[in-house]
Amino acid sequence: MDREAIVGAALSLLNETGLDGLTVRRLAEHLNVKNPALYWHFSSKRALLDEMAQILQSRQDFGPPRDGESWQQWLTRRARERRQVLLSCRDAARLVAGTRAGPALIEKFEAELNALVAAGFTPAQALHAIGTITRYVNGFVLDEQAMAEHTADAPQPPATADVFAATPTLAAAIQEAGDSDAAFEEGVRVLVAGIAARRGAKA
Template sequence: MATTRLDRVRVARAALDLLNETGLDGLTLRAIAKELDVKAPALYWHFKDKQALLDEMATEMLRRMAADLALEGGPDAGWESVLTSTMRTMRHHLLRYRDGAKVYSGTRFTDASYAAPLEARLRHLTSAGFSPDAAARAWLTAYSYTIGHVIEEQAMGPRPDEGGGGFDLAARAERLKGYPLAAAAGDELFRSDDQGFEAGLAAVVAGIAATLRGGPGV
């Protein structure tokens, strides 16, 4: 049996390591206990259920992310570049874990690790002419796009440009030959996650600039 003191952070770190082997559906308290060389009931002293564990795992992911977020931009950097870089960093970290975006989304952080990075980003946006409400909406819009994109790309698996075997764009086009626009869209929709993410993020940031920054009532 393990002799190192068991705590919430240690359990969450072990769960994140195991996540890459099992995926979210296969991640159980029993499997984590085995990884830690303890009995499963020992984990219930720290987590009442799996959702409580996911909350701690997401918080640990954010702690690891925060160091990189703190390095991005400076007072003179444009808000567009800072927001774009922040979302790239978030995506990079979520992709480090199998089903990382599913674990991260919809959870409640267990400490205030998120506060300093969020405060810095909101302050940068308000300094660039956003009202506090508009800055919050801008952040949430870009954040939601990033989380949603990563959930989709992790669920869909490797793309054709990554050697994925699940995407036959020619066969898809043949099935949809009666729907020429839908058939042609396959190359844009399924060819590259990296290119798709960048294109979508650019559109989101442009939309934020057009609708939220410095307009009436924002």
């Protein structure tokens, strides 16, 4: 049993138990070993969670824009890919929140920053641009996954026609806004446009 096998098992167990149910004892039972065997590889549960977050995020296609891809197109693709990675694992948005990137992710992030600097961003502008998009995606998925958990635990009856009759603007907004995918795409468009406008204003 090595670190990679432990992290893989932990991510599998996370899908079953959720983040709140994931404990070192439970993981040890899942692997059919004693708790000390896991602490030989990870000094604490926090260290295990950090590596789980790094492995999960490494599934995203990090790196600079592809040939012929504008920075706007790249940031949009990056946002979509990150959302899909986070949605692929239960409580993934909570898992990655506040964790530190490992050397491999930092190296790829450096390449991304350099690509934006080459496109005319200052280093700080590049950092803020990627950070803003990343935090938006994390927060959006956090809400999606929390809502899914809430609905599974306590299904709510659909809103009645009487409720919408009293709130016609809300009813029209919901109908026009579309589903969660549409809401996500609109948010990304607004952010990317805002980043472009702010760059223009500072220039």
